[in-house]
Amino acid sequence: MRNVDAAGLGIGDDHPPRIMGVLNVSAESPYDPSVYDDPGEAAEYVDEELIGEGADIVDVGLESANKDLDVLSAEQELDRLDTAVETLESTSGDAVWSIETRYHEVADEALSRGFDMVNDICGFADPEMPRVCREHDAAVSKMASPSDLERPGAIEDVDEIYEALSMNGFTDKTILDPAFGGWSVEKTHADDRETFRRLREFRGYGRPLLVSINRKSFLKTIAGRTTEEALPVSLAATSMAVERGAHVVRTHDVAETRDAALVGAEFARDRVRSGRDAGDTTVEELDVTTVREAERHLARLAADRSVAGDAVARTYELRGLTDEAVGALRAATAEPGVAAAFALAGSDAPEAASRPSATDGGAPDRAGDGGSGLLVGTPAGLSAVRSAVSDVSGALGDALEPIADTPR
Numbered sequence: 426m427r428n429v430d431a432a433g434l435g436i437g438d439d440h441p442p443r444i445m446g447v448l449n450v451s452a453e454s455p456y457d458p459s460v461y462d463d464p465g466e467a468a469e470y471v472d473e474e475l476i477g478e479g480a481d482i483v484d485v486g487l488e489s490a491n492k493d494l495d496v497l498s499a500e501q502e503l504d505r506l507d508t509a510v511e512t513l514e515s516t517s518g519d520a521v522w523s524i525e526t527r528y529h530e531v532a533d534e535a536l537s538r539g540f541d542m543v544n545d546i547c548g549f550a551d552p553e554m555p556r557v558c559r560e561h562d563a564a565v566s567k568m569a570s571p572s573d574l575e576r577p578g579a580i581e582d583v584d585e586i587y588e589a590l591s592m593n594g595f596t597d598k599t600i601l602d603p604a605f606g607g608w609s610v611e612k613t614h615a616d617d618r619e620t621f622r623r624l625r626e627f628r629g630y631g632r633p634l635l636v637s638i639n640r641k642s643f644l645k646t647i648a649g650r651t652t653e654e655a656l657p658v659s660l661a662a663t664s665m666a667v668e669r670g671a672h673v674v675r676t677h678d679v680a681e682t683r684d685a686a687l688v689g690a691e692f693a694r695d696r697v698r699s700g701r702d703a704g705d706t707t708v709e710e711l712d713v714t715t716v717r718e719a720e721r722h723l724a725r726l727a728a729d730r731s732v733a734g735d736a737v738a739r740t741y742e743l744r745g746l747t748d749e750a751v752g753a754l755r756a757a758t759a760e761p762g763v764a765a766a767f768a769l770a771g772s773d774a775p776e777a778a779s780r781p782s783a784t785d786g787g788a789p790d791r792a793g794d795g796g797s798g799l800l801v802g803t804p805a806g807l808s809a810v811r812s813a814v815s816d817v818s819g820a821l822g823d824a825l826e827p828i829a830d831t832p833r
Contacts (some may be wrong), residue, residue: 427632446475446677485513488502496574550593633672640655696710734804811826
């Protein structure tokens with residue numbers, strides 16, 4: 426995972442989660458508390474409510490991305506840029522300033538006038554955007570989007586979202602945003618929830634991740650909350666997103682989101698990383714929990730993706746096993762890659778549960794009639810076990826069907 430330097434602010438696995446506070450200078454923006462058209466009032470809001478509450482980045486929107494509103498042209502966005510620049514110059518707090526735009530002309534002008542970073546909501550649909558960001562040595566958040574400057578984030582399928590992030594390549598300082606929210610009529614809450622479940626996959630490009638999930642409908646509808654009531658669900662999702670690998674969280678609720686992000690970072694799993702000095706051989710333990718996640722990393726390295734089925738382990742507890750079933754499982758797990766531990770009914774737990782013994786007599790097994798045990802292995806190995814035991818015990822094969830059906 427590469428780190429990104431955004432005007433001196435480190436973003437990536439080597440740094441704490443960063444908070445991106447939102448300022449809108451667009452009167453049509455849907456969230457009133459962040460909307461200002463007076464530079465003085467906007468600067469006061471930024472100093473007190475954003476930077477003062479812990480924002481590392483201030484993201485300035487020149488227009489609403491609401492799908493029901495007309496898209497502004499680059500010229501119309503440029504007309505609004507003066508307000509944004511005057512606000513930047515009037516603030517006293519220290520933060521990285523990001524301009525939200527889809528046009529390279531606007532990004533170029535904003536970066537020339539004091540902005541540090543670009544938030545491209547159309548994901549390089551403007552093919553000149555990467556060039557502009559490189560020329561200014563600016564970090565750029567690239568949101569997954571169709572190759573259409575009028576349709577930001579309007580992608581439903583997770584795999585297509587992943588592929589869209591590669592449109593027109595990357596810069597050395599690209600941060601990826603999988604685009605949560607109602608960007609199109611077709612995109613459902615279920616689509617967003619699936620994207621969130623598979624968030625770790627987006628680490629497959631080896632670049633920092635940004636999530637914009639604050640008070641989003643796919644979260645608030647889980648608990649039946651309105652936008653005004655949706656802060657708790659946003660904070661719960663923030664902790665989960667950071668634990669799953671997000672590096673930047675875009676929000677209107679800075680102080681609360683910062684706290685939630687720090688909790689997520691604290692309880693994220695420690696992973697081995699070594700050899701960070703120039704010239705060293707480096708070792709990084711990847712955050713991989715599913716076969717699909719492994720496939721993403723293998724694809725990035727142009728490596729053999731067939732080994733992805735052996736990249737993660739699964740553990741299943743089995744109950745109600747007959748002697749015949751235990752025998753079949755022992756035979757099927759004799760090959761490397763799968764481990765099993767069983768105790769038959771009447772065995773003395775827990776000593777008798779270690780592989781491969783099974784004894785008679787003693788107290789009844791806590792699982793009730795039949796044996797119990799653990800089956801541990803890679804998805805590929807477990808699928809092979811299921812196929813092998815089916816030839817001996819059709820009932821056991823049927824019981825293990827989910828192992829074969831959901832190996833990912």
